[in-house]
Amino acid sequence: MTTIASQSAVFHRSLHSDPISVVGANGNYLHLSGGGKLLDATGGAAVSCLGHANKRVKDAIISQLDVVSYVHSATFGTDAAEKLAKALVESTGGEMSKAYIVSSGSEAMEAALKLARQHYLELSPPQPQRTKFIARHESYHGTTLGALSISGHKARRAPYEPMLLPNMSRVSACNAYRGMIENETEAGYVDRLAKELDDEFQRLGPETVCAFVAEPVVGAALGCVPAVRGYFQAVRAICNKYGALLILDEVMCGMGRTGTLHAWQSSLINVTPDIQTIGKGLGGGYAPVAGVLISRKVTDTLFAGTGGFSHGQTYQGHPVSCRAALEVLSIIQEEKLVQNVAAMGEKLEQLLKQLVLPLPHVGDVRGKGLFWGIEFVNDKTTKEPFDPKENVATNIHEKGLTDPHNITLYPGNGTVDGRVGDHILLAPAYNATAEVIELIVRKTAAVIEEYFRQGKD
Structure with a gap:
């Protein structure tokens, strides 16, 4: 992301930096102006249910x-x-x-x-x-x-x-x-x-x-x-x-x-x-x-x-x-995509509980279908949340956007009481395959592991 004051004429959500420029999108991927691409594991805010560039639509x-x-x-x-x-x-x-x-x-x-x-x-x-x-x-x-x-x-x-x-x-x-x-x-x-x-x-x-x-x-x-x-x-x-x-x-x-x-x-x-x-x-x-x-x-x-x-x-x-x-x-x-959501949701749940829930500082994974959340805690036993000043969910989201992860993770705050608490959402496209679901979970686990291993820098 740009670190200098934004020169854009758009009134973006942040006036200090420009958002990442997307120049194309296809299927489960967003293509960036710098030549890279991101695995879209969230469909924006759980929006892109068919993925991108569907010809029929x-x-x-x-x-x-x-x-x-x-x-x-x-x-x-x-x-x-x-x-x-x-x-x-x-x-x-x-x-x-x-x-x-x-x-x-x-x-x-x-x-x-x-x-x-x-x-x-x-x-x-x-x-x-x-x-x-x-x-x-x-x-x-x-x-x-x-x-x-x-x-x-x-x-x-x-x-x-x-x-x-x-x-x-x-x-x-x-x-x-x-x-x-x-x-x-x-x-x-x-x-x-x-x-x-x-x-x-x-x-x-x-x-x-x-x-x-x-x-x-x-x-x-x-x-x-x-x-x-x-x-x-x-x-x-x-x-x-x-x-x-x-x-x-x-x-x-x-x-x-x-x-x-x-x-x-x-x-x-x-x-x-x-x-x-x-x-x-x-x-x-x-x-x-x-x-x-x-x-x-x-x-x-x-x-x-x-x-x-x-x-x-x-x-x-x-x-x-x-x-x-x-x-x-x-x-x-x-295309019976609701049925696919139910089936792939079971696989997503299984993999999240197997690969993500055991990680340090993951307090809970929960959801239904292709709509899952991961809550982060400072202490898994007491469920104590992180100090909001640490920006845990936002920082995990931003780490996911970087190499070698290249994945979108939707961050949320206020999970505990509207002010304190951190989580991320996963909301893949309804037509996601088992291979895509596994890739999403493995990348998500890698991002979380790296973030906490490096001391939340």
Whole structure:
């Protein structure tokens, strides 16, 4: 990376250095301006689910440009948007009834929060007192002010705390590695978390709560932490008890990433949300696209009320993005890539537990499908995290980018409490082979070993 002040006209994430210049990408590799290449083990932020330069998706985008590139959704519709929405609804087995297509996960979460509120305004009789949301600590739901307000990641919230919405509260995350106490069973852990959530409904006044919001597998904030069995059934029961909606954020963990097309379809989750957000793998990085899937309960309420959603965006249902996403979804289904994710996920889990978990300072590996996190600790026995000043996850990520490793590792911080703790994510393409999975794990182990052997320099 450049060490002098950036001369770029782009307002990059860092104003002190330029990012690495990528001049091409193909399959599992990124090609760099200096002539080298990187094994893309993360798909960016778990986005590039088909790898890079997929010809079918490129051709689909071009074909849509030949039809229409943009119309305003307040007046016009397109075949691309209709077909994508129909395919998404069908992929839920009819559990969800409508799809609302936007451009990013943060936009999807903003829409989901508004939709939950409007649902209660239009019920018969209306329930305008429902203005509050419950989410979880160490969660991340997006970067816009509404989405950040519902998020529990302290470090990401901190600069904007005075601007964030006050009607959001949080309960403990379902994190077996850090949350379960000694000799506690999973069933006992679920009961304890369920009581905490029930108590929070009671504290707020259950009649004032719109929804409980959660990620089925927590991505960037916790490092691919799946819930324990029975947790989401307990959550669903509490929401039903108090008449609140359940919003599942699958922007990072959904669309096949964890071994079922929708994470809630797995036997581990096994509940149906009232509202669901999707993104990242929806378009595979070929176009900016995300969405909200909406249950019949919510759409029926609006249909009987105003007949519309009091929200809209300029690029809502963008034809090119919809066409790209439709092709990505078609490829996933036709090539049985969700099944490959499940199979390769088992291999990834096996190799991570064999080659990475035993390494010094690796406290835990966890995940599902092709969505795995590695948490680093200063002491494996006490689970004591590193001082944030050491920048362990970021430094491991940067070491991975160098010779001879040449691999992308997605870093995360605040793993323990939103400020302290380090992890990296692995999120290979859905079409990864056993050979690619083994290469990723061996390279990852080598990076970690070298980093700690050299004293975290």
